[in-house]
Amino acid sequence: xxxxxxxxxxxxxxxxxxxxxxxxxxxxxxxxxxxxxxxxxxxxxxxxxxxxxxxxxxxxxxxxxxxxxxxxxxxxxxxxxxxxxxxxxxxxxxxxxxxxxxxxxxxxxxxxxxxxxxxxxxxxxxxxxxxxxxxxxxxxxxxxxxxxxxxxxxxxxxxxxxxxxxxxxxxxxxxxxxxxxxxxxxxxxxxxxxxxxxxxxxxxxxxxxxxxxxxxxxxxxxxxxxxxxxxxxxxxxxxxxxxxxxxxxxxxxxxxxxxxxxxxxxxxxxxxxx
Numbered sequence: 001x002x003x004x005x006x007x008x009x010x011x012x013x014x015x016x017x018x019x020x021x022x023x024x025x026x027x028x029x030x031x032x033x034x035x036x037x038x039x040x041x042x043x044x045x046x047x048x049x050x051x052x053x054x055x056x057x058x059x060x061x062x063x064x065x066x067x068x069x070x071x072x073x074x075x076x077x078x079x080x081x082x083x084x085x086x087x088x089x090x091x092x093x094x095x096x097x098x099x100x101x102x103x104x105x106x107x108x109x110x111x112x113x114x115x116x117x118x119x120x121x122x123x124x125x126x127x128x129x130x131x132x133x134x135x136x137x138x139x140x141x142x143x144x145x146x147x148x149x150x151x152x153x154x155x156x157x158x159x160x161x162x163x164x165x166x167x168x169x170x171x172x173x174x175x176x177x178x179x180x181x182x183x184x185x186x187x188x189x190x191x192x193x194x195x196x197x198x199x200x201x202x203x204x205x206x207x208x209x210x211x212x213x214x215x216x217x218x219x220x221x222x223x224x225x226x227x228x229x230x231x232x233x234x235x236x237x238x239x240x241x242x243x244x245x246x247x248x249x250x251x252x253x254x255x256x257x258x259x260x261x262x263x264x265x266x267x268x269x270x271x272x273x274x
Contacts, residue, residue, distance in 0.1 A: 005041040019135035036167035053078040061088035063109040072096045083169040094135030101128045118197040141176045156227040156252045184265040192257045208239030221253045
């Protein structure tokens with residue numbers, strides 16, 4: 001198989017007990033390569049025989065395979081951005097390498113945009129989609145490549161920089177940023193100023209909003225800027241109850257009335273000086 005990447009599938013299968021270990025073994029074999037991670041070459045080196053694109057209306061990616069995982073063909077949505085297709089390919093590769101994942105039909109896996117962001121459905125489906133997502137982000141955005149962006153105060157400009165440097169979608173970069181940053185962060189994905197879903201860092205309190213709920217008034221993004229300023233906001237407006245310290249909000253506007261909203265919960269101990 002033609003690929004500029006050489007990987008030993010047998011060594012990867014030996015650690016195939018969870019998606020993080022699989023991604024870590026791939027990176028061990030790749031060495032300390034710079035970003036972006038060559039996901040197409042990786043997939044081809046690991047027995048994905050064909051990678052095709054065509055317009056898809058209800059799915060972002062499909063994997064044609066058998067339970068033995070002895071071959072794989074991936075179909076990606078040509079209507080999606082190249083960065084989103086990178087993530088979709090990594091997601092389908094996750095299903096392929098996680099041999100315990102049960103196919104969703106007789107031919108393999110069919111994954112929607114919802115599956116790749118905030119999956120819902122029966123418990124097995126949700127678990128499998130979350131594991132494929134975990135594999136995808138660990139592969140495309142390993143923590144060592146994120147470290148330079150995590151040393152400064154939270155700012156969506158850093159998310160935009162990671163989006164470019166790692167060739168991943170803004171949404172994937174934002175989710176990873178919140179997951180790895182030492183500050184208490186959450187990111188909300190919205191459309192038409194309404195809540196879609198949120199991803200919280202491990203220390204960020206619960207956000208009691210439901211899909212479709214209107215968001216509080218957001219800070220404006222200047223016409224010549226990509227993001228708004230980070231401004232103080234009232235936690236109760238976001239239905240956040242158990243929060244000590246102040247809350248700040250920043251907005252990144254996107255196409256079709258979409259927005260990425262960053263919430264930063266300041267540490268109360270730092271605010272309460274002597």
